[in-house]
Amino acid sequence: MKIGIGSENPAKIEAVGPFLTYFKNAELVSYSSDSLVSAQPFSDEETKEGAINRAKDCVKQGAEIGLGLEGGVMEMEDGMYLCNWGAVADLEGNVFSAAGARILLPNKVVEGLKQGKELGMLMAELTNDPEIRKKDGAIGVFTNGMLSRSEMFLHISNILLGQYVYNLNK
Numbered sequence: 506m507k508i509g510i511g512s513e514n515p516a517k518i519e520a521v522g523p524f525l526t527y528f529k530n531a532e533l534v535s536y537s538s539d540s541l542v543s544a545q546p547f548s549d550e551e552t553k554e555g556a557i558n559r560a561k562d563c564v565k566q567g568a569e570i571g572l573g574l575e576g577g578v579m580e581m582e583d584g585m586y587l588c589n590w591g592a593v594a595d596l597e598g599n600v601f602s603a604a605g606a607r608i609l610l611p612n613k614v615v616e617g618l619k620q621g622k623e624l625g626m627l628m629a630e631l632t633n634d635p636e637i638r639k640k641d642g643a644i645g646v647f648t649n650g651m652l653s654r655s656e657m658f659l660h661i662s663n664i665l666l667g668q669y670v671y672n673l674n675k
């Protein structure tokens with residue numbers, strides 16, 4: 506059985522471990538799938554849609570189960586938050602989605618976002634590490650290393666697997 510992850514980002518690939526533990530004979534394939542949303546999603550809706558599109562695209566490219574993980578930002582009354590979404594899709598047309606952690610972004614980052622820069626680039630500038638989005642990510646940096654991007658996506662991955670199996674067994 507082929508399980509697809511719609512990204513080549515190691516922080517996302519590492520996070521789908523629960524699916525490989527549950528589906529013991531599964532092989533993980535990483536697809537460079539298109540989220541079909543903007544490079545920098547600006548709402549929960551758009552970020553969720555990106556995750557769903559990535560999951561569905563994996564199925565289109567040959568996976569029995571497709572997984573999509575997407576980072577974005579969303580506005581609330583008190584400022585702009587980092588938001589994260591994940592989705593699982595399968596050959597039968599089932600789709601489930603789940604949201605992950607949200608944290609308020611510092612003003613300096615928000616200013617850059619409003620000028621049209623991507624969060625990945627802003628985080629690279631801030632940390633002097635062009636690979637930061639593949640490692641700790643914004644969530645890791647702004648939580649002082651308490652939670653890495655991969656651990657945050659792992660939480661989403663567990664919620665997706667749980668929902669998927671619950672509905673499979675109904």
Ligand SMILES: O=P(O)(O)OP(=O)(O)OP(=O)(O)OC[C@H]1O[C@@H](n2cnc3c(O)ncnc32)[C@H](O)[C@@H]1O
Nearest residue numbers: 512514544575576577623624625628638642643644
């Ligand atoms: O290779 P892909 O799978 O596209 O992964 P990505 O990190 O580049 O892309 P996402 O679509 O998940 O995120 C959209 C943008 O927001 C950035 N981003 C989102 N969450 C981030 C985080 O926690 N740390 C750093 N950048 C983040 C990301 O780098 C992109 O510029």
